[in-house]
Amino acid sequence: MSSKVTFAFDNNPLGVYQSGQVISGTAELITDRPKTIRSIFITLNGYAETRWQETEERVGEDGKTTKSLVTHTTTEVYYSLDQYVYGQSAGSQLELPKGKYVFPFRTTIPPNAPTSFNGTHGQVKHEVTLTIDRAVRYNNTFKQCFTVILPHDLNKRQEYAEPLKRIEEKSFWWGSIFGGNKPMVMDVSTSYSAYVPGQKINFHLVMDNQSDVQCQDVKVRLLKNVSYRANSSGTKEQLKVTESRVADKHCGEVLKHNKARFDEFLVVPPTTPTSQGERDPIRVTYTLRFIAKTFRLHGGGDLVVDFPLTIGTVPISGSASDKGPGHTDKSQANGNSYEGSPNFQEDVSEEQFESNTFKARYPVYPFDGKPGVASNGTNGSSNTPSLYPRAEGTHPVAPAPFTPNPVSPIGPKTAPYPVHPPGTHKSPPYPTNPPVAPASAPGGNFEVLGFSIPPGYQPTPSAPAGAPTAGIGWK
Template sequence: MTSKCTIQFDNNPLGVYYAGQTISGVAELITTRPKTIRSIYISVNGHSEVRWTESVYKQNNQGKREKAFETFSATELYFTSEKYVYGSNGGNQLELIAGKYVYPFQATIPPNAPTSFIGTDGKITYEVVMVIDRVLRYNNTFKQEFTVISPYDLNLNPMNGNLMEKEDRKVFCLSLCCGGKNPITIKARVPFSAYAPGQRIRFNVVLDNQSDVRCSDVKVRLMRKVTYNCHTPEIKTKWNEVKVSQVLLGEVVKQNRAEMNEFLEIPSTVPSSMENCSIIKIIYTLKFTVKLAGFYSDFDLVFPLTIGTVPLQASLMEEQESVIVGQPGAIPVFKPMPPPTYQEDSTAKGKYQDKTFIPKYPVFSYQNTSGTIRDPPANLYPSVVSHQPKAPYPTSPPPNDLNESLNGTNTSQIGWKT
């Protein structure tokens, strides 16, 4: 390969930004032989895409119905910032001599940009792209994706602090040889309806099995349902559901009762909020499933759940109440909430997954701290970074820059050669 490009972000090795922040960095281009080009430009953009293929029946030229494949798709553009760093759009031919060149870039992410996401049939992606517009050849294109997170503070909606409770029962037909007239009853209780990744969803389950059917297991699962909406060639919707996390509580034999106080830990996963994306929607549910032995079908209790980027203050108190610092009888002293780490989406998969990039989301850990939080800590979000390249790169182009080989041609030169 005669050209190589490395794109780096200023003071942000993870490449994680929040909507509304400024992204900046440098693109380092190395060429091993001269190139005849028109221009070099760098774009920073964000967009979403939905695409899938289905088999359909269409009428052919002879009026007969035959099987065909139809592609359904939709796209949305959230922002694009393009800047020519060498040459100009549609300009004269230029010679790019062999060497190393460093070009800075900078763009502001819109405050309403949706969170990055990769799913089975769609994605929301943000990327820095350097393009070398070549003469009579294919362009050289280099890309580097980065993560954008739309802040979702769960404390802004009082409904997120509501307790959730449900009860259901199943009665078996008397005519079935393994059945009986007494039911299986399940009651479940969850203290809050919203959590952040890294938190533990603590729950109480009471399973009263007075039937003659064995309950082989009780499963508690956090499920994520993604809905994809296409516009072309017609309006159509597709959805799929994946398991984000699961805990197995074990069996409850017939004519027995069990009460379980357990928790389900939330791994790194995309927040629920997708108001600013119309073609991809995400919802979560917490599902309690009673698995029955034999040929009986399972039955579920399902709770809606919201996933955010800033935890509920009340849930922090519950999470940390066992490790309060202080003397008995004294006013509790709480440690501050630790800043999140940024971890790759635990469920990213499908044809849209890039093996070299998976979005990262904030994950909190409270196992050894406690606290009441009224405001997010100062280091909750990635800091706004410097817009200037760092050493060892010079702060301005050296005298013998690329324009020296152009015999006085007027070009735009923002990068520099080293």
Template sequence: MGLKECEIKLDSPINTYFAGQTVNGTVMYSFDSPKKVRGIKVRFLGEARTSWVETEKVTKEDGKTENERKDVTGHEEYFQITYYLLGGINASETELPAGAHAFPFTCALPPTLPSSFEGEFGHIRYTIKVTLDRPWKFDQDTKMAFTVISPVDLNLMEAAAQPGKLVMEKTFWCCCCATPPLSVVVSIPVKGYVSGQSLPLLAEIDNKSSVEVEKIKFQFKKHTAFHTTAPKMTKKNEKVVGELAIGPFNKSEQRTVRQSLDIPPLPPSNLDNCGIIDLHYALDIVCEVSGFHTNLGGAIPITIGTIPLRDYKPQAPESQQSIDISMMPTQPVSPDNVGGAVGWNMGGTSLYPNVPPPNFSESDYQAKTIKDREDNEHTRLVGNQDAFAPRYPVYTFQPSAPRID
């Protein structure tokens, strides 16, 4: 049989790195009998892909119209590095004896990589593939994915520290007469947050009208746009990642309500270096009124970062998460190894003494199986055999943190 087992181990216990860091690892082979090989090579690949099926009407020669399904795709490659750990493309055969063999490898990630992302119609994915190059036989491949995070320091974004406000006002017509207005003002203290924080909501309702407000619905949404290149097309997708509702509010009622939404593990709002996937977040507000009247609605844009605002004291979320230091990357985050982005520590000295270090959590989206585009019957996955979910930074704030009204 020869090959008994192959395993890829990385120096990060959660296979997560920041753009600009160096990935170090070892590929470990186990043979139950001597194995002849020409070489062992490793390939690092960063790429984005989009795809879906479009249906268009096509007129046939007989004049009949039929629906025709067509695959549309998009692709970008950010980097690809391939080199041999043993032997070479023109090397002579080498016989590896039975037993265990370890081959170390390393790769410096470019500092401009977009963050890992998994979506319904596309993904940004980083993979390592190790190939056992066998003469006169099928190569044997082992492939795994790892997460890359492009740091987003909210302190470097002026708009993130600005408060957000949405003012909605409407006058209704009842019995041919206009009622006094319904006024709804929603405010948030800042527009930039990190996963693990709570988004404080302040809603001021002044219902001078004769129409009842059934509820005010808040939805924190992730908006994604996927683009293809052959041909050029766009498909938009939105997903609610958090929501709550308040109400009802009676006629002629005036009230102020404070609530908060927890920010779940999410990819940061920085897919700027990806040309085929756009990502942004928004807080959608809908004021649902009774009767046949039109609802009021609007949105406040939200930025999700990986480093929280230094001067913003967040409200602690209701569900606290524990900090697991072992879940942090094995290398310190500093301008030297994240392409100039400032991390939460530098040389062991914290730049943000009042901000805890993040842990890393998987998103709730379970990605499709990682398939090798170079179809090979010997390719298999490492780790989770069925799905890949990137891990994103999540901060844990202490319950004693003051609330911002």
């Protein structure tokens, strides 16, 4: 065991950021023996990746059909910024003395960087990486994922405040055998068509079972639908769609020739917000499904009512007072009816893309039925609560004292990859904030502020037991 790296984010122990926000922190490298290396560089990047395999049948020239396993994949890079902090790209061999090194890093996340996601066939990943480029042996690479959330304010679209309402009925052939064919009727409504994690989806449901078929159970489910896109084949775009249950409610049975009313709720768990981009490689949508479960023997299947539902990151103004359909006075909604600052909890989904065990954290509001106040400290002067530390309201972190490298001075901004010419940066595929001079407010290009051991610096405490290491550890 020769090297260990611990990453720490400034004033953000959970590592949760909003798109467009400044991210800064330190990478602490401890090595217990000298190393022969070429350089050390730090990278911050964000990208989407999808991959899955399918069996396809193809007809050969001889007319015979053969089956083959085809891999569909795609990758989209949103940003990738790197900086050499010890030595130079493709430089001569250096000796890294044993000891502790602290490398501060800082950059601005692009304003439309997508929300972190980890699923069965793909991921949206944001991470900081420290790489030790070794002259003879394999490189040492240390990574730490962090969560990025693209804000989704539900107050920006009026239709989100509209209720969901529908009446559906279903007839069964079982009743026609005995001379009757009356339907099973379900009347469903909710207060809104969009919610945030931590919020109750209050619903009103009337089941009028006029049929001769018993309803075994009335179920309510919140389903997450994920669409994965791939274009690796070069011929046409491939699509893979999955559906998973993130919340469930059992209301009870309704006997034949009976009528029942249910005023219940379903709590939205920590889960990925609804995607806002139409052509993203990974898109997340939600369905709120009401099911009247029947015996298969009776024919016709279950009575099902589906609603498209939106999950956001900022709740609808006034939604804290929601008591269910028909009980919320939306005319009393105002910009102060928020539930306070959210906490950030790990995604409830157990899905993961290949070896990625990182769980993103999403904002969860402490809904308790009591209207809150705007959480940005402005006494209601803003209609949007501050979910994350604002860059303009954060005091700049004092840079660590810089000690020049006695072996090799820090080289110019170059990239470690052949596709990235020396002296340039890899550009994201969309406009970002223009570079800002080092003396101005945080933002712009990626900066490494030097390295040294600041006076009185203490090693970063180890992560709590059970916390994901994201590849951090001894090499």
